[in-house]
Structure formats: structure tokens, C-alpha cells
Amino acid sequence: MADISFFPYGVGHRDGGVCLELNLGPYRILLDCGLADLTPLRKRDPGAIDLVVCSHAHGDHALGLWQLHQQFPHIPILTSGVTQRLLPLNWLGVDVPVFSQVLPWRSPQEILPNLKVELMPAGHLPGAALVLLEYHNGDRLYRVVYTGDYCLSHLQLVDGLALAQLRGLRPDVLILEGQYGSRRLPHRRQQEKQFIQAIEAVLAKGRNILLPVPPLGLAQEILKLLRTHHQFTGRQVNLWAGKGVAGGCDAYQEILAYLPDNVRNFAQHQPLFWDDKVYPHLRPLDGPQGKLSLSSPSLVVTESWPGAWPSPPALPGLWTVFLPRLVELPDCLVNFAWENLGQFPQYELADYLLADHSDGRNTTQLIHNLRPQHLVFVHGERSNIEDLTSLEELQSRYQLHSPAAGNWVALPIGDRFVQPTPPLPQIYEGEIHELEPDKNVHHLGEVAIHLDGQIMENSRWAKFGETGIVQARWQGEELILRGISQRELLRQSQTIRGLADGDCCTNCLYFQHYHCRNPESPLMGLQVRGDGHCPVFRSADNVQS
Ligand SMILES: [Zn+2]
Ligand SMILES: [Zn+2]
Incomplete structure (x- = not known):
């Protein structure tokens, strides 16, 4: 039997990012290296690591890679193609050559004898990958899945992780992030709608807006949303990007070909980001025009207090500072106390939610789809991870682990392990997707209600879905759905024929x-x-x- 064990150097909560060692049979595999300082690695002969796989370009997963490569250039580092292009943003001002190897999406490759690695798009950030490792020791195949950071919802600039591509994988071990814990969050489209409404309300008051954000990911999501949202197109709003955010925007231009179809279509007609012709304008804050006095209303998306600006009390104009909820701010943002701006009369504080990790419901959904023997939670505040590991529906089916950094975890694989059956829900939860009405054709819009395919496992589904036609009616505040049967359909058409007669x-x-x-x-x-x-x-x- 092959040995599988796990050693976290960093589990991603303010302790220098995510850096996990997986021992799979004879191999030592490093999953991500977000350590700012490689000291923890040195205790365990890092030169003997066989392989590094980097899930995505965020600093908490990638910051230590360049140092690691400089010290141990013989260790192969695998990433997706998009991640390879975004990685240098972690070392701005340093001339970093390409040091990683690209693994194409969904094509398993035997990187070392009997060890295959495959990457699948994980949502969250362009290029972010879910990593599938397969090791065959001659007797049996061992599978480990590492999610990296993942998100099931479609964001503006990256499609969500498609659960369908994982069905039937049945890994022995699933290593996954628990950033949001068991928290339930509104649907992403709803979050975007609320965000836009909040921005709108502040602009209507004639105030300027300051959005401190991490420079890669959320920043571009916000700018794309504001550039393309129908409430803002043509509107005289000036968008400005801080230095790091601007660098992120430039990098996104380079990966345009890999962004979702609607984004590429938009970019064929007008620039995705930099634009001083079509409103809302978007310009880099440290470009030549950024030195001009800020014309109102301005909306500034930045990763730090802009260098060319006066100190906060001396900044002219009225400002609303929007702080993101549930975002672990990188150092560049943490080093400035944005919350304290509220003490000066021209600032007011507000917050918003644009989630780019999986929430509690999506996490359990992913787990029940994969049905592993071992679940290893990393990446999240202790209390959030505990909320997940204390869920009865997980405790009763899987072997749960949530190691702190520096603690070994043995992951013995039982030959007689029976894949647990996921719980059968009594109530099915889903998501509402409202499609905007099209004013040109007086269309009223459309509503789609998405439910997990699990509902089809219920014996009543066949009858419900017989004709693919449903009736909805209100009962008080509740909406009751009823499937129309063949017989009913037949009766209706007879009635219609009667009418025709x-x-x-x-x-x-x-x-x-x-x-x-x-x-x-x-x-x-x-x-x-x-x-x-x-x-x-x-x-x-x-x-x-
Ligand atoms: Zn991330
Ligand atoms: Zn992360």
C-alpha cells in the first residue's frame, strides 16, 4: 500500500500564505508556496522536493516561488498558462524570467514515473487551477485533489468551477480551502447588483469613492463591472486605478484570449480597461492625466494610499471609502488604516461583498460530489474551518483533518473504504438568476432557478419532469412549482382544439x-x-x- 501524508508549512491565515507538502508514495510534492520567508521549508530538506504545483497567481499561494526557484532551480514548478503570465505581478520591480512550466487544462501528464498531474479551471481568478494528482504503485491507483482557491459562481472575468467535470473522480484525499467556513452567501449576481446600487447611491449624493482592494482579482472585477454595467455606460464618471491595480489591468490585457466570451466580445469594440474616450473613463492614477486635479465624481480603485496624494486630512472633496467584506487584505493594504479615515470630516465608511471563494453550501456540494475518504481543510481562519469540521453531514461520512502549520497528518487509505453516500436532502436549495429585461424588444426579462442535479435522484423527479413544463403559482409569499404531466398536456390540447372548433x-x-x-x-x-x-x-x- 502506498503511503499518503501531508505536512503544511503554512495554511494561509496571516502566517505567510499557503504552502503544503504532500507525500504521495515515494514523491514529495509541494502544493503552492505563498511563504514570504522560506525558513519553515529549510527544516525539511527542501532540495529533495520532487515537484511544485502552483494553483494560482495570488500572493498567498505564489509569493515564495521565485525565491524557491532561485535556491533550487532543479525542482520543476507547474502552473496553468494564465497563471504563468500573472505570476510576475508578485515581484514588481524585479526582473523575473519565466521559471515555471505550463500544464495545459484537462490533460493529465505523467510528470514523474507513475505520477500524473492534471489541472482544471477552478474559478476564483483567471488561471486558477484545481490540481488532480494520480499515483499508481502497481497495485492500485491513488488520487488526491487539491482545490487551491476555488469558486463555483461565475465572476465577471472568470467562469466558475464546473462541478460536472469532477463527477466520478472519487479521490482518496481532498485538500480544500475553507476561507468562508460554513457561511451562506447570496448569489454572486445579487452581490454585484447590491454593490452597483450602493455605488450609485453614493454618486447620487455627489461624493467621490475610494475602493481599497488587493491589486489582482477583485480590483479588475470591480473595474470590469463598472465599465460594462448598463447603469454606468455613457455616464460621466471618472475611474482611476492605483499603481498595483493598473499593473494588474495591464496583465489582464495580456490574457484577454483566455477570458470569458462576453469579455472578449466587449474588448473587440472598446478597450476592456484604459479608456478616455467612452464614459466611464478609466485611467491609471500615476499616468500623466492622473496628476491633474481629480474631477468629480471620481472613483478610485487602489491597493494603497496613492503616492502623489496629500495626506488624508488634506485631500479635497467628499469621499466614501468602501471596504470589502470577507477579504483577507494583503500587506500593501493592511499597512494603511483605512478604517481610521472616518475620523476626518470629508470621509465616510461603507462596505460591500463581492465573494470570490466558495461559500459553505458550495463547499459541502463539492465534497458530496467527490466523496473522498479524507478531507483536509486549509486556508481560512481557525473558527471558519471549525464551523466546517463540526458539520454533522461531514463528520458522519469523511475523515476530517484541519492541521495547523508544522503538524504532520497521516492519511491512511483503507482498501475496504466504501464511498459514503451523500445525504439526501429534504429541502433543495438553489439559486435564482435574473436575466435583465431587454428594453429594445419590450421583453420582460427572464428568471432561471438553478437546483443541484441531486434532485433528479428522487424517485418523484421522473414524473415531475415528464414533459419539461412546469406551472408556478404563489401561495402567500411562497412559490409552488408543479410539473405538468403528459395526460394534463393532452387534456389541454384537446381543450384548445375544442376552442378552435x-x-x-x-x-x-x-x-x-x-x-x-x-x-x-x-x-x-x-x-x-x-x-x-x-x-x-x-x-x-x-x-x-
Ligand atoms: Zn486566491
Ligand atoms: Zn488564497
């Missing part, structure tokens, strides 16, 4: 001024609709003929 009240001998005058009808004397019908219909035509 003309057997409706309009054509009835006793239909007068929208009232029924047939003494044999139970509706006698009552107001009726022209398209109604009843068993005692008598054709007006027949009488005349």
Missing part, C-alpha cells in the same frame, strides 16, 4: 352581453368570459342555419 361562449346561442342566458347552464345569469366553455354549449351558427 368554436365551442366557446362567444359562439354560444345563449351568450349575450358577456352574460350566460342558458337556463340549463349552472352559469345562467352570471357574467362569463367569451373563451369559456361548458357542457351545455349550443352553437349560435347551427340555429341560424
Whole structure:
């Protein structure tokens, strides 16, 4: 039997990022290296590491890679193609050559004898990968999945992780992030809507807006949202990007070909970011125009207090400072106390949520889809991870681990391990997707309700979905859904045929001024609709003929 064990050098909570060693059979594999300082690695002969896989370009996963490569250039470092292009943003001002090897999406490759590595898009950030490792020791195949940072929802600039691509994988070990714990969050589109409304309300008051954000990911999401949202197109708003954010925008231009279709389409007609022709304008704050006095209303997206600006109390204008919720701020942001700006009269503080990790519901959904023997949680505050490991639906099915940095975890694989069955829900939760109405065609818009495919495992589904047609009706505040059966559909079409034949009240001998005058009808004397019908219909035509 092959040995699998796990040693975290850093688990990503303010302790210098994520850096995990996986021992799989004879191999030592490093999953991410977000350590600013490689000291923890030195205790365990880092030169003997066989392979490094970097999940994505965020600093908390990549910061230590360049140092590691300089000291041990013989160790191969694998990333996705997009991550390779974004990586240098972690070492601005340093001339870093390409030092990683690209692994194409969804193509397993035997990197070392009997060890295959495969990358799949994980959402969260362009290029972010879920890593699948397969080791065959001659007797049996061992599978380990590492999620890196992942997100199931589609963001503006990257599509979400597709659960369908993971079905049937059945890994022995799943190493996953628990950043948001078991928290439930609103659907991402809803978050974006609320964010836009909040920005809108502040602009309407004539205030400027300051958005301190990490320079890669959230910053570009916000700028893309503001540049393309119908409430902002053509509107005289000036968007400005801080230095690091601007660097991130430039890097995104380089990976345009890998961004979602609608983004590429937009970029064919106008620049994705830099634009001083079509409103809302977007310019780098340290460019030539950025030195001009800020014209109102300005919206500044930046990773630090802009170098060319006066000190906070001396900045002219009224400002609302929006702080992101649930975001672990990188050092460049932490070094400035944004919350303290509220003490000066021209600033007010606000917050918003644009989540780019998986929430509690999506986390359990992913786990039940993969059904591993061992679950190893990393990347998240202790209390958030504990919220996950204390969930009964996980405790009763999987072997749970949430090691602190510097602690070994043995992951013995049971030959008789039976894949646990996921819990059968009594209530199905889903997401609402509102499609905006199209004013040009007087379209009312559309609503899609997404439910997990698990609902189809219920024996009643076949009947419910028989015709693919549903009826919805309100019952108080609740919306009741009913599947239309074949038989009902048949009955309806017979009725319609009946109507076509003309057997409706309009054509009835006793239909007068929208009232029924047939003494044999139970509706006698009552107001009726022209398209109604009843068993005692008598054709007006027949009488005349
Ligand atoms: Zn990340
Ligand atoms: Zn992370």
C-alpha cells in the first residue's frame, strides 16, 4: 500500500500564505508556496522536493516561488498558462524570467514515473487551477485533489468551477480551502447588483469613492463591472486605478484570449480597461492625466494610499471609502488604516461583498460530489474551518483533518473504504438568476432557478419532469412549482382544439352581453368570459342555419 501524508508549512491565515507538502508514495510534492520567508521549508530538506504545483497567481499561494526557484532551480514548478503570465505581478520591480512550466487544462501528464498531474479551471481568478494528482504503485491507483482557491459562481472575468467535470473522480484525499467556513452567501449576481446600487447611491449624493482592494482579482472585477454595467455606460464618471491595480489591468490585457466570451466580445469594440474616450473613463492614477486635479465624481480603485496624494486630512472633496467584506487584505493594504479615515470630516465608511471563494453550501456540494475518504481543510481562519469540521453531514461520512502549520497528518487509505453516500436532502436549495429585461424588444426579462442535479435522484423527479413544463403559482409569499404531466398536456390540447372548433361562449346561442342566458347552464345569469366553455354549449351558427 502506498503511503499518503501531508505536512503544511503554512495554511494561509496571516502566517505567510499557503504552502503544503504532500507525500504521495515515494514523491514529495509541494502544493503552492505563498511563504514570504522560506525558513519553515529549510527544516525539511527542501532540495529533495520532487515537484511544485502552483494553483494560482495570488500572493498567498505564489509569493515564495521565485525565491524557491532561485535556491533550487532543479525542482520543476507547474502552473496553468494564465497563471504563468500573472505570476510576475508578485515581484514588481524585479526582473523575473519565466521559471515555471505550463500544464495545459484537462490533460493529465505523467510528470514523474507513475505520477500524473492534471489541472482544471477552478474559478476564483483567471488561471486558477484545481490540481488532480494520480499515483499508481502497481497495485492500485491513488488520487488526491487539491482545490487551491476555488469558486463555483461565475465572476465577471472568470467562469466558475464546473462541478460536472469532477463527477466520478472519487479521490482518496481532498485538500480544500475553507476561507468562508460554513457561511451562506447570496448569489454572486445579487452581490454585484447590491454593490452597483450602493455605488450609485453614493454618486447620487455627489461624493467621490475610494475602493481599497488587493491589486489582482477583485480590483479588475470591480473595474470590469463598472465599465460594462448598463447603469454606468455613457455616464460621466471618472475611474482611476492605483499603481498595483493598473499593473494588474495591464496583465489582464495580456490574457484577454483566455477570458470569458462576453469579455472578449466587449474588448473587440472598446478597450476592456484604459479608456478616455467612452464614459466611464478609466485611467491609471500615476499616468500623466492622473496628476491633474481629480474631477468629480471620481472613483478610485487602489491597493494603497496613492503616492502623489496629500495626506488624508488634506485631500479635497467628499469621499466614501468602501471596504470589502470577507477579504483577507494583503500587506500593501493592511499597512494603511483605512478604517481610521472616518475620523476626518470629508470621509465616510461603507462596505460591500463581492465573494470570490466558495461559500459553505458550495463547499459541502463539492465534497458530496467527490466523496473522498479524507478531507483536509486549509486556508481560512481557525473558527471558519471549525464551523466546517463540526458539520454533522461531514463528520458522519469523511475523515476530517484541519492541521495547523508544522503538524504532520497521516492519511491512511483503507482498501475496504466504501464511498459514503451523500445525504439526501429534504429541502433543495438553489439559486435564482435574473436575466435583465431587454428594453429594445419590450421583453420582460427572464428568471432561471438553478437546483443541484441531486434532485433528479428522487424517485418523484421522473414524473415531475415528464414533459419539461412546469406551472408556478404563489401561495402567500411562497412559490409552488408543479410539473405538468403528459395526460394534463393532452387534456389541454384537446381543450384548445375544442376552442378552435368554436365551442366557446362567444359562439354560444345563449351568450349575450358577456352574460350566460342558458337556463340549463349552472352559469345562467352570471357574467362569463367569451373563451369559456361548458357542457351545455349550443352553437349560435347551427340555429341560424
Ligand atoms: Zn486566491
Ligand atoms: Zn488564497
